[in-house]
Amino acid sequence: MINQLSWKVGGQQGEGIESTGEIFSIALNRLGYYLYGYRHFSSRIKGGHTNNKIRVSTSQIRSISDDLDILVAFDQETIDLNYKELHDKGIMIADAKFDPKQPEDTNAALFAVPFTEIATELGTSLMKNMVAVGATCAVLNLDIKVFEEVVQEIFGRKGQQVVDKNMEAIQAGFDFMKGKLSDDVELMELEKADGLKRLFMIGNDAIALGALAGGCRFMAAYPITPASEIMEYLIKKLPALGGSVIQTEDEIAAVTMAIGANYAGVRSLTASAGPGLSLKMEAIGLSGITETPLVIVDTQRGGPSTGLPTKQEQSDLMAMIYGTHGEIPKIVLAPSTVQEAFYDTAEAFNLAEEYQCPVIILSDLQLSLGKQTVEPLDFSKVEIRRGKLVTEELPEIENKGYFKRFEVTEDGVSPRVIPGMKNGIHHVTGVEHDETGKPSESAANRNAQMDKRFRKVENIRFNTPVHKNAPHEEADLLIVGFNSTRGAIEEAMSRLEQDGIKVNHAQVRLIHPFPTDELLPLVKTAKKVAVVENNATGQLANIMKMNVGHAEKVYKLLKYDGNPFLPHEIHTKCKELF
Amino acid sequence: MATFKDFRNNVKPNWCPGCGDFSVQAAIQRAAANVGLEPENLAVVSGIGCSGRISGYINSYGFHGIHGRSLPIAQGVKMANRDLTVIASGGDGDGFAIGMGHTIHAIRRNVNITYIVMDNQIYGLTKGQTSPRSAAGFKTKSTPQGSIEQAISPMEMALTAGATFVAQSFSTDLKDLTALIEAGIKHDGFSLINVFSPCVTYNKVNTYDWFKENLTKLSDVEGYDHSSREMAMQTLMKHSGLVTGLIYQDTERKSYQELLSGYSETPLSKADLELDQAHFDKLAAEFM
Numbered sequence: 001m002i003n004q005l006s007w008k009v010g011g012q013q014g015e016g017i018e019s020t021g022e023i024f025s026i027a028l029n030r031l032g033y034y035l036y037g038y039r040h041f042s043s044r045i046k047g048g049h050t051n052n053k054i055r056v057s058t059s060q061i062r063s064i065s066d067d068l069d070i071l072v073a074f075d076q077e078t079i080d081l082n083y084k085e086l087h088d089k090g091i092m093i094a095d096a097k098f099d100p101k102q103p104e105d106t107n108a109a110l111f112a113v114p115f116t117e118i119a120t121e122l123g124t125s126l127m128k129n130m131v132a133v134g135a136t137c138a139v140l141n142l143d144i145k146v147f148e149e150v151v152q153e154i155f156g157r158k159g160q161q162v163v164d165k166n167m168e169a170i171q172a173g174f175d176f177m178k179g180k181l182s183d184d185v186e187l188m189e190l191e192k193a194d195g196l197k198r199l200f201m202i203g204n205d206a207i208a209l210g211a212l213a214g215g216c217r218f219m220a221a222y223p224i225t226p227a228s229e230i231m232e233y234l235i236k237k238l239p240a241l242g243g244s245v246i247q248t249e250d251e252i253a254a255v256t257m258a259i260g261a262n263y264a265g266v267r268s269l270t271a272s273a274g275p276g277l278s279l280k281m282e283a284i285g286l287s288g289i290t291e292t293p294l295v296i297v298d299t300q301r302g303g304p305s306t307g308l309p310t311k312q313e314q315s316d317l318m319a320m321i322y323g324t325h326g327e328i329p330k331i332v333l334a335p336s337t338v339q340e341a342f343y344d345t346a347e348a349f350n351l352a353e354e355y356q357c358p359v360i361i362l363s364d365l366q367l368s369l370g371k372q373t374v375e376p377l378d379f380s381k382v383e384i385r386r387g388k389l390v391t392e393e394l395p396e397i398e399n400k401g402y403f404k405r406f407e408v409t410e411d412g413v414s415p416r417v418i419p420g421m422k423n424g425i426h427h428v429t430g431v432e433h434d435e436t437g438k439p440s441e442s443a444a445n446r447n448a449q450m451d452k453r454f455r456k457v458e459n460i461r462f463n464t465p466v467h468k469n470a471p472h473e474e475a476d477l478l479i480v481g482f483n484s485t486r487g488a489i490e491e492a493m494s495r496l497e498q499d500g501i502k503v504n505h506a507q508v509r510l511i512h513p514f515p516t517d518e519l520l521p522l523v524k525t526a527k528k529v530a531v532v533e534n535n536a537t538g539q540l541a542n543i544m545k546m547n548v549g550h551a552e553k554v555y556k557l558l559k560y561d562g563n564p565f566l567p568h569e570i571h572t573k574c575k576e577l578f
Numbered sequence: 579m580a581t582f583k584d585f586r587n588n589v590k591p592n593w594c595p596g597c598g599d600f601s602v603q604a605a606i607q608r609a610a611a612n613v614g615l616e617p618e619n620l621a622v623v624s625g626i627g628c629s630g631r632i633s634g635y636i637n638s639y640g641f642h643g644i645h646g647r648s649l650p651i652a653q654g655v656k657m658a659n660r661d662l663t664v665i666a667s668g669g670d671g672d673g674f675a676i677g678m679g680h681t682i683h684a685i686r687r688n689v690n691i692t693y694i695v696m697d698n699q700i701y702g703l704t705k706g707q708t709s710p711r712s713a714a715g716f717k718t719k720s721t722p723q724g725s726i727e728q729a730i731s732p733m734e735m736a737l738t739a740g741a742t743f744v745a746q747s748f749s750t751d752l753k754d755l756t757a758l759i760e761a762g763i764k765h766d767g768f769s770l771i772n773v774f775s776p777c778v779t780y781n782k783v784n785t786y787d788w789f790k791e792n793l794t795k796l797s798d799v800e801g802y803d804h805s806s807r808e809m810a811m812q813t814l815m816k817h818s819g820l821v822t823g824l825i826y827q828d829t830e831r832k833s834y835q836e837l838l839s840g841y842s843e844t845p846l847s848k849a850d851l852e853l854d855q856a857h858f859d860k861l862a863a864e865f866m
Contacts, residue, residue: 030866199865209861215851218657220650237861239840242849244657249683253650256643260623260654263641264662265847268654286644374865379858384851400587400637418847419621419639419655419662427634429642438589438634 003058003191006065007136009129010051010082011074013044020072020129021052023154024136027146028056029200029373032193036487037371038064038564043225043309049077058191062337062372062487066568069188070139071108072132074115076100083108089186093135093177095128111135111180118172127169134173138181141189144170199374203367203484206338206374207297208233210345211269213382216295217243218268220257222250222276225309226365227299230271251279255296259283262293263428265389265418267349271297274316275306281324284358286430288328291406291414291453293352297345297361299368300483302562311562312365314483315535317543320360321512327450329457331355332512334362336467336486338374340509341367346382347463354387355456356416362511364534366564367484388415394423402426402436408448412455457513465515469493470504470522477501477574478526480519482508482540484564485532491567496574503574508540514547528577529554532570536560582611585620587637598749598775598786599629599696605752606636606665606694609759615663623652625668625677628703629696629775632667646677649684649693656691659845660835663763664691670711671701674730678710681732685739685768690833692762692769695732696749698777699784706780716783731819736770737811742828743769744810746821748789749776758824767833774822789820796823805829 036055042048068085073094090108094100095115102110115128155162208230221231235245248254261268287294302308335341348359405426407414417424427437434440531541538556545551585607620638624630626645633640652666701707707720715724743765747755762769810826
């Protein structure tokens, strides 16, 4: 019996690799296992190697695994590119159709199963992925009944016959593989899971659901990898709430439309990846100087320019903090789990209205697209706070005076009225302006308005600026990361602890304004600090040095080849520090 | 009921004396009063440039955004509150150069707003460079040998992009311009009104006198039918685009908001932001 399994299915893009992984994982998720998926894909629709690596465990996991137990291959390329991940007792199950070749330098066993042939005999070669799922079940000694429900859901609308045929394909794959397994092949039987139903979703699902829960009723966006799922989800769900999504002509229209809707009183969202964020920068500045609430999602991917559009990277950090000309107050959040992505997105709409400034939710490709098991989301934790939005009637202002929308206040936040409100008329402009919004170039006014805007974010109230797991008062090592590196860091941490190294862990969730006070004590009490990030220049490490100091003990642990960190990489590199 | 005076504020425009934009400002104020608006129910969104300042000179809600982006901001405002009357405005550089992409797509999207372009065929605020509306051969600081690019034809372009309301006017024709803006506001869909608004400082070619000599009023064109797209196109081509009046109106096609499935009939800005627990549970269950 094992408590963890790593399974990968690969082939040519467009031949059902996705759905094979999907069916396998939904069924296991419903049995109560924790899953964590990683999709390797290219920026093309048909052809090119793609694979879906799924880790199954009886306890919560948030990282892909170092190695692989089972590789399901629909072509030789899948074997050649991935067999090295298999451990000595790993198993390859490949379609007999392409006459799979056993690589020389591995002890992992290769089994040729006629996926396509069996499927074709049953009616259509399209069912070859079902045969592969069945063959996997034989290795896991898993009753194929667990797939009945999922197959019914997916194929039910095509009729009972299609459902039955697909189940037959799974059974046939199971039977064939069972016949091939000799006594000396160790079965990989998973310990029974708790059977509890949990969510199975990608980070983008959680962001979109968080937006709905947080009162977002309008979105304007332009399609881009890896952000489009957010738009696609809201297009399906917003009409039921009277809202809508507009797919705009470009990224600039998306952000400015969201600004217009926010100005007029609707919680509005735009989402994109690095290239889109680069285009949105001028408008983010507009949101800043006009104090118009705005929530923007940046799902980071490999840059610069088109870069590695379908690969993992965390290189937008500096751009999100500093990337607009001039200076504005801004909030940058970086959820490190799917759960946090949900809560932080909902909260971002509160922060945007309370502080009347742009709020950027930073994600990364692995967090946005990695499908995983998620503990129930507690909707009662979501609240709607609209800050100084004026809702009561306003007194008349004499001589057509304007409402002081940009009134200089102690906390820097001014009362906000939205168009349509009587006696609230004021002007809004990206030109420096006075308290009523009229353009003003006077030095005294400039100072008053700049100071007022920055006062707003001096004392940001955000629930958990840093996720801390700090069991040691004095640590040998503090590991710091942000976004999706959390799971790999957690696993590395437990291995380092086994090695006798005392490790504390901090995952930064509020990137800007930087939570120096939260981090400083941890840095002070650690002998060394390793900052783990998917970029080439150590952006978070540099921000740490700038804000927290102690540069002499900060080490950069970087990876920028397009792939997420594996636990053993962090473990090994951290050990090298001692 | 509000009069045009109620749409005046106490800000003195920083336009040059004699600028065509003064009349456009007056026409918007009159049209707003004539259609029975109250100042708080009008939002004027403008771009950057001399004419972009107009949102600060009208007593209404005003949003002066960034260069070329008045249209997406205005569409966002309208999507948030369909009860507001939304006017987007700016110059020919704003709408036909940096913002051209938005102009075409706002036309085909057909959100119920009015777009007024103050077209002076030059860049004024940056002190006299060529605009996409400058004629070939037009000499400016940026085209000292005369422009070698073709001027664009916004009215023909609007027709090919699927516009439902296309009009053109001359800033001195205050009465006609006011009537066109009223018609544009009442039109259920996107209305584009291009206004020849001479720059007295930097454009010494397309002057008030030049327009008076070269413009043809559509009301003077015998048998002109603004419901015919074909006639509109032919007439524009025949007169090199130098016509004024209502060029084309399609009263059949519904606006974006009317066609949008599920879209709130009351202003979205007044919607309840709370989801109920049952609704949330249903959404979450889809991920199990």
